[in-house]
Amino acid sequence: MEIGNESRNLQNQPVVDKELVEEVKHKMPDEELLYDLAEFFKVFGDSTRIKIIWALFEADMCVCDIANLLNMSQSAISHQLRVLKNSRLVRYKKSGKTVYYSLNDDHIKKIFELGMEHIME
Amino acid sequence: MEIGNESRNLQNQPVVDKELVEEVKHKMPDEELLYDLAEFFKVFGDSTRIKIIWALFEADMCVCDIANLLNMSQSAISHQLRVLKNSRLVRYKKSGKTVYYSLNDDHIKKIFELGMEHIME
DNA sequence: TTAACATGTGAACATGTGTTCATATGTTCA
DNA sequence: TGAACATATGAACACATGTTCACATGTTAA
Numbered sequence A, B: 001m002e003i004g005n006e007s008r009n010l011q012n013q014p015v016v017d018k019e020l021v022e023e024v025k026h027k028m029p030d031e032e033l034l035y036d037l038a039e040f041f042k043v044f045g046d047s048t049r050i051k052i053i054w055a056l057f058e059a060d061m062c063v064c065d066i067a068n069l070l071n072m073s074q075s076a077i078s079h080q081l082r083v084l085k086n087s088r089l090v091r092y093k094k095s096g097k098t099v100y101y102s103l104n105d106d107h108i109k110k111i112f113e114l115g116m117e118h119i120m121e
Numbered sequence C: 001t002t003a004a005c006a007t008g009t010g011a012a013c014a015t016g017t018g019t020t021c022a023t024a025t026g027t028t029c030a
Numbered sequence D: 001t002g003a004a005c006a007t008a009t010g011a012a013c014a015c016a017t018g019t020t021c022a023c024a025t026g027t028t029a030a
Helices: A018-027 A031-044 A047-058 A063-070 A074-086 A107-120 B018-027 B031-044 B047-058 B063-070 B074-086 B107-120
Strands: A090-095 A098-103 B090-095 B098-103
Touching: A018 B047, A018 B063, A031 A047, A031 B031, A031 B047, A031 B107, A047 A063, A047 A074, A047 A090, A047 A098, A047 A107, A047 B018, A047 B031, A063 A074, A063 A098, A063 B018, A074 A090, A107 B031, A107 B107, B031 B047, B047 B063, B047 B074, B047 B090, B047 B098, B047 B107, B063 B074, B063 B098, B074 B090
Parallel strands: none
Antiparallel strands: A090 A098, B090 B098
């Protein structure tokens, strides 16, 4: 959890272009919105979750098959699926004992592609 | 740093659809590529860096003005700018004592917009 | 019901990460 | 040159995060 910075005392810092700072300050989106955006990207910032998402591009899969695919424990996958679920990136469908997960968002593939473009450059 | 999972012993895990697992396994991109992709998104997963990037959408800015804008210490901003620089998301131009940072990538704005679309839904 | 199974979850642990502090580097101007 | 300034950086610290382990929950089939 990141804490607010209201109580800090950084008033006396040097400024080069005070006018610009004030102008940009007014244009900045709400603190909370930017925080949520960072939280959203944080979900993509783990290679296990990236692999899970990539796998779900190919096919809807159940927890134990994802665990097998990635050679990781069922528990670890389940924990990560919860993170993805909380960010509304995946949805699930129960079928008896097994639970099938699928992608829940059309933006995801585009975001991946743009990320790929960057790291390939 | 994440460690490899070659030495783990998860061979005896249950599988529901072995064929599917094998098929997807062959289609998966290289481990390293997915790792790099996660590392890339990790950079976006911090609200300070998100704010810095957002500020640089508006204008090129020097370190101390960014620090003022975000009401954070110059050191903290400088550290984060290094992270952004290492990911080739920003570039800098020296002008005497001051160093001006600017965005280095056309994908960034698109990625932000897609992220916004998701969290706004 | 009971056994076997698939998944979910809380606690603990190790590791990763962001900020602060003190200080170094490098520039400008007197 | 020396003082003031803008930025960079290493170490330390607190906090966040991912995985493991043990176990709970809920389902199926005998």
